[in-house]
Amino acid sequence: MSKISFNNALPMVDLKGQYRHIQDEVLNGIKDTLENTQFINGQVVKTFAASLEQYLDVKHVIPCGNGTDALQIALMSLGLSAGDEVITTPFTFVATAEVIALLNLKPVFVDVVPGTYLMDVSKIEKAITPRTRCVIPVHLFGQCVDMESLMDICQKHDIRIVEDNAQAIGAEVKMRSGQTHKSGTMGDIGTTSFFPSKNLGCYGDGGAIFTNDDELARLMRMIVNHGSSKKYYHDVIGVNSRLDSLQAVVLNAKLPYLDQYNKARLEVAQFYNKAFAELDQVQTPVFTDWSTHVFHQYTLTVPADKRDAMMEFLKERGVSSAIYYPVPLHLQKGYAASGFQVGDFPVAEELSARVISLPIHTEMNADKLEYISQTVIEFFNS
Numbered sequence: 052m053s054k055i056s057f058n059n060a061l062p063m064v065d066l067k068g069q070y071r072h073i074q075d076e077v078l079n080g081i082k083d084t085l086e087n088t089q090f091i092n093g094q095v096v097k098t099f100a101a102s103l104e105q106y107l108d109v110k111h112v113i114p115c116g117n118g119t120d121a122l123q124i125a126l127m128s129l130g131l132s133a134g135d136e137v138i139t140t141p142f143t144f145v146a147t148a149e150v151i152a153l154l155n156l157k158p159v160f161v162d163v164v165p166g167t168y169l170m171d172v173s174k175i176e177k178a179i180t181p182r183t184r185c186v187i188p189v190h191l192f193g194q195c196v197d198m199e200s201l202m203d204i205c206q207k208h209d210i211r212i213v214e215d216n217a218q219a220i221g222a223e224v225k226m227r228s229g230q231t232h233k234s235g236t237m238g239d240i241g242t243t244s245f246f247p248s249k250n251l252g253c254y255g256d257g258g259a260i261f262t263n264d265d266e267l268a269r270l271m272r273m274i275v276n277h278g279s280s281k282k283y284y285h286d287v288i289g290v291n292s293r294l295d296s297l298q299a300v301v302l303n304a305k306l307p308y309l310d311q312y313n314k315a316r317l318e319v320a321q322f323y324n325k326a327f328a329e330l331d332q333v334q335t336p337v338f339t340d341w342s343t344h345v346f347h348q349y350t351l352t353v354p355a356d357k358r359d360a361m362m363e364f365l366k367e368r369g370v371s372s373a374i375y376y377p378v379p380l381h382l383q384k385g386y387a388a389s390g391f392q393v394g395d396f397p398v399a400e401e402l403s404a405r406v407i408s409l410p411i412h413t414e415m416n417a418d419k420l421e422y423i424s425q426t427v428i429e430f431f432n433s
């Protein structure tokens with residue numbers, strides 16, 4: 052097979068190709084905003100929030116500056132005290148634990164499930180103490196945590212749920228009753244990120260918070276705006292976290308295509324799954340019974356001692372790959388003060404040594420998919 056030259060290497064995401072399809076709408080919207088100068092809290096931001104409320108079937112969408120702020124603001128609204136415990140997963144992007152530590156709360160981790168990489172809900176009850184106030188499930192790589200089981204546990208112990216939905220916007224959970232809910236709308240609060248490479252990404256930073264609770268929504272609308280509902284009167288301590296109008300223009304252009312984008316990602320994953328089914332050293336992503344999968348990342352596990360060589364092999368042949376995530380959060384230097392040790396969360400630790408993610412985005416075609424999967428197969432058969 053011929054090698055692809057470096058200047059047209061196959062990237063993890065292709066935002067430029069995606070932009071070409073929505074170019075006119077984006078440029079016109081940007082021009083309108085430049086002309087009307089409503090750069091902050093413009094009508095386009097309100098329109099986007101209303102459209103997302105409708106798409107998610109949730110009562111309140113509160114736009115904010117980014118996905119990390121969204122998590123922080125969610126926790127700020129819950130009336131927690133220093134030292135209160137928040138349970139989450141060590142196998143996620145750092146933001147999830149960062150905001151817990153930042154607010155002087157205590158991150159408590161539970162391990163993940165090997166095939167799905169998701170929080171192991173069966174381990175939650177053991178991690179609950181009298182100080183547990185909140186659980187942050189992370190819908191990692193595009194698939195939802197077992198929300199119905201988690202909700203049962205949290206209800207029983209009077210614990211709040213904040214869904215970190217930065218990687219799974221548009222995914223759906225099916226309840227035992229047959230009812231379906233969009234990811235991020237089942238807990239007390241859901242958060243998301245519009246970082247450019249996310250499934251619904253803008254062209255800079257952006258984020259949003261979702262809730263069906265009127266009181267939490269009222270509070271969070273104040274928190275994003277310096278704790279204020281009336282200019283220069285500050286009822287609670289807040290932050291400054293806004294989605295700007297230019298970003299809302301991009302999101303308004305993209306939201307109508309979100310389901311189509313997610314479907315394209317799923318098709319890529321299905322292609323890879325089929326291509327790699329016969330490789331016994333490769334574990335392809337496992338689907339849960341309860342959630343659809345919107346494949347923010349397509350992540351394989353391979354033998355730890357082969358991963359570096361595989362990345363190098365792919366790179367030499369023009370195929371990008373990435374490691375999400377190389378170090379579980381409990382073993383990060385910045386969290387050493389918490390006293391975690393190697394062996395505390397063995398599944399997360401093993402995954403960190405074995406995962407590798409392949410290119411997945413909305414602009415793939417059969418040639419690219421064939422080339423990437425043949426290159427992976429060639430590595431394992433050589």
Ligand SMILES: *Cc1c(COP(=O)(O)O)cnc(C)c1O
Pocket residue numbers: 117118119120143144146147189215217218243244245246256257258
């Ligand atoms: C991207 C991401 C965030 C943070 O979003 P930003 O917009 O980059 O602040 C939080 N949690 C998870 C799981 C993410 O993937």
